[in-house]
Amino acid sequence: MRSVRALAATAALSLLAFSTIAFAGQPKQGGILRMYHRDSPGNASIHEGATYSLNVPFMPVFNNLVIYKQDEAQNRMDNIIPELAESWAWVNDNKTLTFKLRQGVKWHDGKPFTSADVKCTFDMLMGKAQQKFRQNPRKTWYEQVSDISTNGDFEVSFNLKRPQPSLLALLASGYTPVYPCHVSPGDMRTHPIGTGPFKFVEFKANESIKLTRNPDYWREGRPYLDGIEFTIIPNRSTAILAFVAGKFDMAFPTEVSIPLLKDVKSQAPNAVCEIAPTNVATNIIVNSTAAPFDNADIRRAMALALDRKAFISIMFEGQGDVGGTMLPPPNGLWGMPKEMLETIPGYGPDVKANRDAAKKLMEKAGYGPDKHLAVKVSTRNIPVYRDPAVILIDQLKSIYIDGELDVVETANWFPKVARKDYMIGLNLTGNAVDDPDQSFYENYSCGSERNYTNYCNKEIEKLFDEQSQETNVEKRKKLVWDIDKKLQEDVARPIIFHSRMGSCWQPYVKGVTIMTNSSYNGYRYEDLWLDK
């Protein structure tokens, strides 16, 4: 009898334990997610900005046609899923991308979503609509799109000038929401209307951003949260302390530096923290139109002098990646393999040998121990720019280059760069999508507005187009590696390192996925829930 009781008790306990586990894993409805925001975005219109300070709070307001799966860390072509589209198909020799649209979707103001909204959005992005964005930083993404056509209310086609498989990747980015036709770009800057899981409530500049659950969201049972509240705290110390004190459920994503992460873990041991690459590359822009960097030998010497591992160890305690233009593997999809990377001058592991070669090039150009080259290293007056610039100056000393730091206020940085009023500059380049089309055309294509150095190589340009049209991924990858290698050898914009940053949240916040090859695409937050 005793054994029967014991067995029953064991069974009951097991059942209880199992149900507790199951219960803990079951998403719960309700609760407001409290997060701090690192700064006050200029406005609320994702299409008019180029910072993830906009994507984090406003991506939950919108939907795209397609989106990267929000619960997978790596953005890949094979994890793009339909959102406002129900399906898509490439037709007409891969020159037309047709989407069947979801029916019954409503904008937050109650108006129905149709194909006209999609056409409006992309016509505006291409600069073809009557209404204009005040700023349109990603116009170049749609250069291969000749027009958008609709077939009824629920079918829309992107007609391309030539095949561009990566268009789908660009459309899946957090930077590509569909806007309503009936709301002006001006209103979208102050009171965005979307179809997304959360409705915009208010945005008080320098204070807070509030979103509330969209009860009419087309995806049944989502979102789990009742709302999201962002408190704007520009002071990083205050923000981290507030997170440690439990005032916030989540720290601003990819904003906790590696040294700060240690503080967080020591003061709040239960906090869940992850370190991930941000796909932001720290690089050098070189003014090759004026002396002394019009001399290719000096440019090459500078590239040879870089000790990339030293940068990473000083700034990120070893948590960073050495790579070319594209984010290196395993997190990056298109980065060169290590063996190939190390064949590029300056990337080899023997720093001393690299610098000896650099010294020879400097001596060839007429410089040496008794005759140093004086240069100004310009950069923005922001720590993430300034700190590596100081390290760069120190490293250049080893090859007879005496650098002087020239810090420039943000307002004057781009006018200065556009005027070519610099010798070398320390710059950061963020990639919203881990795809060569976004990176190559934006940063290295002849005439691109974001090609700050005006690097222009017609041969490479042809290769850009070749890889862009290639539908075989493996073939495209090889082409991309060759292009990336050539860009580094040309010292087009020497990449120093790819940074990694930390993200932290309280243990009861569930369903968080930090993306590992872009910090712009993972903030829909409809699957996020609070286990409280």
Place this chain on the structure above:
Amino acid sequence: MFAYLVRRLFLMLVTLFGISVVIFFLLRIVPGNIVDILFAAAGYVDPADKANLEKELGIDQPLIVQYWHWISGFLRGDFGYSYVSEKPALQEILPRIPITARLAGLALLFSASIGIPLGVISAVKQGTRLDYALRVVSLSGLSLPSFWLGLLILTAAVAMFGQIPIFNPNPKTWLEAFATYAVPAAAVGFRSAALTMRITRSSMLEVLRQDYIRTARAKGASDAAVNYHHALKNAILPVITVIGIEAAFLIGGLIVTETVFNIPGVARFLVEAIRWRDYPIVQNLVMFIAVVVVFANFTVDMLYAVFDPRIRYTD
């Protein structure tokens, strides 16, 4: 007294006009404008888009025209629109004023209520251990930057109580509401209290050596009557001056304190507006601060006249 008042009022108006000119042109001397910053944030510059935006915001017009638009609007009560939020400037500024006013008021109250009594005690107990201790405290108040003190308070609060006394827009209890302002007010008021204490002490020491104090003591007046009725009343004038100046300087201190304690007041808002070159906000806000400072000085001048009849008769 009337002539004195009129003269001070006239001076005040001239000062405000001068300030408006300085604010306007200084802002334009600073390199870059809102359009540069917007494009810098977007990482590209399209000359056509840039020109359109400059035209839309009216910053393509000659400076004198821009000044006239602003100052005439200011006098009519039309403060324009924020370039950044695209909301009326007044709508952006007004809700923040009470927050900063409460903080500044509390900081000044802290400064006066702590600084004056401690200054008197320190003077009366000159040369004692208490005097030395108070002087050390006042010296530390002058030496510690308020942002550092603020961060120290926050760190200590988190480490000791697991709570952080940063701004809470919706306090649930009286204690929370009080903490929202009291802790940052103490952080910013500490320096001001230290200064007030030192001025009170030195002023009191000077007065306590006067003949009439000796006479009052000889007449048998109690220590309290001598210190507070005879000495403090005459020693308070320089202290009032310092508190008046501190009221003006407090705005500078509040910028840092509002940032550290994340208080959405005008001071922090001003810094952000300067960063964005949001001219309508900066111009109107600085003008507002100038009006407050000029009025504070005017009030101090009037208080002088009230406390010291010689000023009314001679000035």
